[in-house]
Amino acid sequence: xxxxxxxxKADVGGLPGHVxxxxxxxxxxxxxxxxxxxxxxIIDFRVFRAGDDLELVMTHKKGVxxxxxxxxxxxxxxxxxxxxxxxxxxxxGQDLLSDAFSGNVRGMGPGxxxxxxxxxxxxPVIAFMMDKxxxxxxxxxxxxxxxxxxxxAGLVIDPxxxxxxxxxxxxxxxxxxxLMNSPEEMYDILALIGAKSRFVIKRVFxxxxxxxxxxxxxxxxxxxxxxxxxxxxxxxxxPVALVRAQSGLPAVGEVLEPFxxxxxxxxxxxxxxxxxLMPVPFHYSKCTRFDGPPRVxxxxxxxxxxxxxxxVDLFDDPAYxxxxxxxxxxxxxxxxxxxxxxxxxxxxxMEYTTLPKVMDRLKDRFESIE
Ligand code: 13P
Ligand code: 13P
Ligand code: MG
Ligand code: MG
Ligand code: MG
Ligand code: MG
Numbered sequence: 001x002x003x004x005x006x007x008x009k010a011d012v013g014g015l016p017g018h019v020x021x022x023x024x025x026x027x028x029x030x031x032x033x034x035x036x037x038x039x040x041x042i043i044d045f046r047v048f049r050a051g052d053d054l055e056l057v058m059t060h061k062k063g064v065x066x067x068x069x070x071x072x073x074x075x076x077x078x079x080x081x082x083x084x085x086x087x088x089x090x091x092x093g094q095d096l097l098s099d100a101f102s103g104n105v106r107g108m109g110p111g112x113x114x115x116x117x118x119x120x121x122x123x124p125v126i127a128f129m130m131d132k133x134x135x136x137x138x139x140x141x142x143x144x145x146x147x148x149x150x151x152x153a154g155l156v157i158d159p160x161x162x163x164x165x166x167x168x169x170x171x172x173x174x175x176x177x178x179l180m181n182s183p184e185e186m187y188d189i190l191a192l193i194g195a196k197s198r199f200v201i202k203r204v205f206x207x208x209x210x211x212x213x214x215x216x217x218x219x220x221x222x223x224x225x226x227x228x229x230x231x232x233x234x235x236x237x238x239p240v241a242l243v244r245a246q247s248g249l250p251a252v253g254e255v256l257e258p259f260x261x262x263x264x265x266x267x268x269x270x271x272x273x274x275x276x277l278m279p280v281p282f283h284y285s286k287c288t289r290f291d292g293p294p295r296v297x298x299x300x301x302x303x304x305x306x307x308x309x310x311x312v313d314l315f316d317d318p319a320y321x322x323x324x325x326x327x328x329x330x331x332x333x334x335x336x337x338x339x340x341x342x343x344x345x346x347x348x349x350m351e352y353t354t355l356p357k358v359m360d361r362l363k364d365r366f367e368s369i370e
Contacts, residue, residue: 048297123302
C-alpha cells in the first residue's frame with residue numbers, strides 16, 4: 001500500500017523579528033503531532049525550524065490534500081500562533097491568512113510539499129527547507145539533480161536513469177502547468193525555469209517503462225505564492241521540497257550536490273533582494289545578516305513502512321564549508337550595492353512595496369524630454 005509524506009510549513013511568528021522559530025513553538029508542534037500519532041492519524045512526524053518557519057514532516061496513509069492531515073497542520077499552526085501572541089513574537093500568525101480552515105491549506109498561506117508513492121525496499125527521502133526566498137529557488141538545484149549529467153553521474157552511467165525524467169512546470173502567474181521531457185526538451189525546460197519568479201518546477205516523475213511507476217512523483221516543491229494569495233506583501237513564500245533518492249533515482253550525494261553552488265535567489269531582506277543560497281546545518285537555521293542570507297537545511301530519512309528513520313542533518317559537514325565561505329563572499333559583494341539592482345529586485349517584483357507609491361507621488365513632476 002502507498003505511503004504519503006507531507007511537509008507543511010508556516011511562519012507563525014519569529015524570534016526576534018524574522019530570525020528563527022521559538023523553542024516554545026517546536027515543543028507545541030511536537031505535542032500536537034504526538035497526539036495525532038497516538039490516535040493513528042499519522043504514522044510518524046518530525047518538527048523543524050527553517051529560519052522563522054515552523055516545519056512539519058508527517059507520514060500517513062491518507063493521500064495528498066487530505067482534509068484531516070491539512071487540518072492537523074492548520075490546528076498546529078493555530079496553537080503555535082496563540083503562543084506567538086502570548087509571547088508577542090514578531091508577525092504572530094503571519095502565514096495564516098484565513099481565520100477559518102476550509103478543507104485544505106492550499107491558498108491559505110502555509111506552504112505544502114507532499115507526495116504519495118509505493119515505498120520501495122529501501123526508500124531514502126530528503127526534506128529540503130529554505131528560508132528568505134521563493135519557490136523558484138528550487139528550479140536550479142532540482143533541474144541539476146534530475147537533468148544535468150555534470151551533476152548527476154547516474155544520468156550517464158546508470159541504465160535506470162539514462163532515459164531521463166518528466167518535469168511538471170507551473171506558470172504561477174497564469175495558473176497553468178506543462179509536462180516536459182528531459183533530456184529531449186532540455187533547452188525548452190531551461191527557457192522556462194530560468195525565469196524563476198514565474199515558472200517553477202512543481203514535481204518530477206520517472207518516465208514510462210522504467211524501474212519506478214511513472215505516475216508516482218519522485219520530487220515535489222511547494223509553490224504557494226504568498227503575496228498573490230494575500231493580495232499584499234506579507235512575507236516571501238519560503239519554499240520546501242521533498243526528494244526521493246537511489247535505485248532508479250539520483251543518489252543522495254547527487255541530490256545534495258547542486259547545493260554546493262550558492263546560487264543567487266530572490267528574497268533576503270524584506271523579500272526584496274537577491275542573494276546567495278547558503279546550505280547550513282540545523283543549528284545555523286537562523287537568518288541574521290540583513291535577515292539572511294537566504295538559507296537551506298536538508299533532513300535525510302529512510303522510510304520503514306512510513307516510520308521516519310532519521311533525521312540526518314545533511315549539510316552539517318565540512319564538505320560544505322567552502323560553499324558557505326563562498327556564500328559569505330557573495331553576500332558581502334551583493335550587500336555593497338545597497339538599494340541598487342541587481343541586489344534589490346527589479347521594479348516588477350517590488351509592486352507590493354512603497355515603490356509604486358513613490359512613482360505615484362512623482363508622476364505630475366515628470367515632464368517629456370524633447
Ligand atoms: P558504497 O560502496 O559506500 O556503498 O557506495 C556506493 C555508491 O554507489 C556511492 O555513490
Ligand atoms: P520571512 O518571509 O522569513 O518572514 O521574512 C520576511 C522579511 O521581511 C525578512 O526581512
Ligand atoms: Mg517572518
Ligand atoms: Mg521565513
Ligand atoms: Mg517568508
Ligand atoms: Mg553503501
